[in-house]
Amino acid sequence: MANSVKTRKIILLSLLSSATIGAIISFAIISRNNNITYCTVTFDSNGGSEIDSIKVPFGNLVPKPSNPTKNGYYLESWNFNNMKWDFNVDVVKQDIELEAKWNVETYNIDYNLQGGTMPEEYETTYNIESSFDLVRPTKDGVVFSGWFDNNGNRIDFIMPGMTGDISLTAKWSSNFITISEDESKGLINVYASETNPNEYTVTNSPINNKHHLFKGWYDKNGNLLSTNPKYTLTINPDITTYIYSRYMTDIEESEWNSTHGVTPTLSVNKVIYGMYPQSNVNEPAIIDKLEQLSPTRFNNYYYYNHEYYVKKTARLARDLNTHELLSVRKFDNGDEFIENETYWFKVEPVSWKILKESSNQYNLVSEKLLDVQRYHRNSSTRIIDEKTIYSNNYKYSDIRQWLNNDFISSSFAFNKSNLTIMEVDNSKESTATPDSGLECENTFDYVTLLSYKEYNEQALSNRLIKTTDYVRVSGANYSVNSNNLFSGYCWTRSPIETEEDNGTSVSRCNMNGTINNDFVGWGGSCVQPSITINK
Numbered sequence: 001m002a003n004s005v006k007t008r009k010i011i012l013l014s015l016l017s018s019a020t021i022g023a024i025i026s027f028a029i030i031s032r033n034n035n036i037t038y039c040t041v042t043f044d045s046n047g048g049s050e051i052d053s054i055k056v057p058f059g060n061l062v063p064k065p066s067n068p069t070k071n072g073y074y075l076e077s078w079n080f081n082n083m084k085w086d087f088n089v090d091v092v093k094q095d096i097e098l099e100a101k102w103n104v105e106t107y108n109i110d111y112n113l114q115g116g117t118m119p120e121e122y123e124t125t126y127n128i129e130s131s132f133d134l135v136r137p138t139k140d141g142v143v144f145s146g147w148f149d150n151n152g153n154r155i156d157f158i159m160p161g162m163t164g165d166i167s168l169t170a171k172w173s174s175n176f177i178t179i180s181e182d183e184s185k186g187l188i189n190v191y192a193s194e195t196n197p198n199e200y201t202v203t204n205s206p207i208n209n210k211h212h213l214f215k216g217w218y219d220k221n222g223n224l225l226s227t228n229p230k231y232t233l234t235i236n237p238d239i240t241t242y243i244y245s246r247y248m249t250d251i252e253e254s255e256w257n258s259t260h261g262v263t264p265t266l267s268v269n270k271v272i273y274g275m276y277p278q279s280n281v282n283e284p285a286i287i288d289k290l291e292q293l294s295p296t297r298f299n300n301y302y303y304y305n306h307e308y309y310v311k312k313t314a315r316l317a318r319d320l321n322t323h324e325l326l327s328v329r330k331f332d333n334g335d336e337f338i339e340n341e342t343y344w345f346k347v348e349p350v351s352w353k354i355l356k357e358s359s360n361q362y363n364l365v366s367e368k369l370l371d372v373q374r375y376h377r378n379s380s381t382r383i384i385d386e387k388t389i390y391s392n393n394y395k396y397s398d399i400r401q402w403l404n405n406d407f408i409s410s411s412f413a414f415n416k417s418n419l420t421i422m423e424v425d426n427s428k429e430s431t432a433t434p435d436s437g438l439e440c441e442n443t444f445d446y447v448t449l450l451s452y453k454e455y456n457e458q459a460l461s462n463r464l465i466k467t468t469d470y471v472r473v474s475g476a477n478y479s480v481n482s483n484n485l486f487s488g489y490c491w492t493r494s495p496i497e498t499e500e501d502n503g504t505s506v507s508r509c510n511m512n513g514t515i516n517n518d519f520v521g522w523g524g525s526c527v528q529p530s531i532t533i534n535k
Contacts, residue, residue, distance in 0.1 A: 080099075085098055187204070202233075261275045381502075403448065418533045484512060489524060
């Protein structure tokens with residue numbers, strides 16, 4: 001009998017599948033003493049509404065929570081380790097954190113043009129992250145006064161944070177007419193005041209960002225109203241007001257270009273080409289007008305009465321020996337300047353001395369020192385292409401980058417076409433210490449500095465180079481000696497070896513015309529650019 005019972009037990013165990021036995025063993029491990037092992041599931045809503053964490057038995061599916069909300073977004077998925085979590089398939093085997101992945105909601109913009117016409121391209125949708133100006137429609141015989149929503153609020157642009165479909169209605173004014181006399185050069189934009197229904201601001205936009213000289217706003221009788229490209233006026237609602245925008249004629253523009261350095265002009269062994277801030281402006285009437293203007297898109301210059309201006313806060317140099325402010329702090333017009341005060345300067349044509357002339361080109365150097373720059377921002381050596389590069393290496397210097405980027409953009413904003421790339425001699429023979437091994441390979445540049453050799457071949461009197469008013473308030477160190485008043489220091493492009501050299505020194509022209517050297521990071525030395533142009 002005992003053997004029979006034993007046999008039945010063996011048969012029963014043998015009939016159980018291996019999977020069943022595995023489950024029993026697992027259950028025994030997990031649920032010893034009836035204790036179930038739970039995993040904690042937390043939900044990172046990633047900026048959305050909070051979802052409470054939950055406990056889920058080991059090996060079970062995670063119950064899908066209600067979707068969190070986030071203004072301007074919809075939930076795309078819950079992710080674990082950047083992979084989408086499938087609530088119908090994936091089981092939990094450890095504590096996990098699920099992160100919400102969001103997509104932006106798209107909203108519609110509906111335009112009620114009231115008979116107007118939209119340009120070819122305009123936005124019809126937006127989202128909470130969008131940022132753009134609403135386009136301005138046109139309608140014959142009237143002026144666009146703005147877009148207004150269903151609540152009567154004026155809306156000029158879509159900005160981040162806005163949500164919801166928008167319905168916009170165009171409003172028009174029939175008693176204010178603008179006319180561009182030359183639409184090939186510029187277009188008119190009109191902005192109605194949000195507070196005064198009879199106040200408008202007109203702006204003039206050059207076509208295709210080309211340089212065309214705005215002459216002014218005129219009334220229907222030809223009277224000049226303003227030369228400012230941005231002009232605000234109040235109209236009489238009982239009559240129709242006409243305003244005309246006028247650009248210089250091609251002949252006037254050509255003449256202006258010639259006298260302002262846009263077109264290279266030969267003048268008594270010099271070439272006039274490019275524009276740069278130079279002379280101080282001290283006429284109160286002009287300064288008063290300038291203070292009311294906004295800068296233009298050209299280098300943030302201010303445009304008034306067909307001239308460009310710039311303002312700068314004075315940063316003054318110290319005497320190299322006493323470390324006191326220089327004793328003579330004056331502009332060419334005799335006015336004194338004070339540290340941290342703001343001054344206005346006229347952007348004037350640049351005068352260039354002719355160094356060499358060929359049948360089709362001029363090699364030039366500026367007659368005056370035009371700006372103040374460090375040769376390189378620090379003295380650290382660098383490894384480039386497995387080579388040790390010292391801070392006085394011209395090819396990789398900050399001043400070379402500035403000359404061929406910032407300076408070109410400022411000086412030749414209206415016309416760069418006459419500049420030509422030149423091969424710049426950086427050989428050891430161009431330096432003061434040809435056996436130093438500090439020379440670099442030749443560079444190919446639009447703008448450069450003269451080398452030690454090129455300065456050394458000039459007469460001493462030619463190395464007395466005057467600073468401009470603009471340079472003097474920009475931190476330049478200059479002479480206060482009456483014999484060479486306002487002559488400044490200027491960099492060459494040539495490295496030089498010194499007794500305690502670690503690749504940080506560059507040859508420099510002094511304010512008395514001699515040549516020595518200085519540390520690459522010195523902030524009081526000026527720039528005398530050199531260019532080559534086609535005739």
